[in-house]
Amino acid sequence: MIKNIANGKCYVGFHTTDKEYDKDPYFGSSVLLKMALKKYGKENFVMGVLEYISPENWKEKERYWIEKMNAHVSQGGYNLTWGSTGA
Numbered sequence: 001m002i003k004n005i006a007n008g009k010c011y012v013g014f015h016t017t018d019k020e021y022d023k024d025p026y027f028g029s030s031v032l033l034k035m036a037l038k039k040y041g042k043e044n045f046v047m048g049v050l051e052y053i054s055p056e057n058w059k060e061k062e063r064y065w066i067e068k069m070n071a072h073v074s075q076g077g078y079n080l081t082w083g084s085t086g087a
Contacts, residue, residue: 001048001069002027002028002045002078003045003046003048004040004045005044006040006044007040009071009076009077009078010071010078011030011033011078011079012066012069013079014058014061014062014083016055027045030078030079030080031080032073032080059084060084062083062084065083066079066082
């Protein structure tokens, strides 16, 4: 999850990597999130892991967390979909 500490909006996304958590440069894929990063600056965002999961159930979990964290754009978040549309 990536959260804007200036306005409380967040983005939830599934991501796999073989890098250490703090060494991975990935910072979300939402167009709305990228626009917010430009507007507020990266220093106003925090990123954290909501849950470690197996790759087999990422779609279900991503949908769950988007809803739970009010991350969908219709709820005031940065997610444009309800999840499970990535690769």
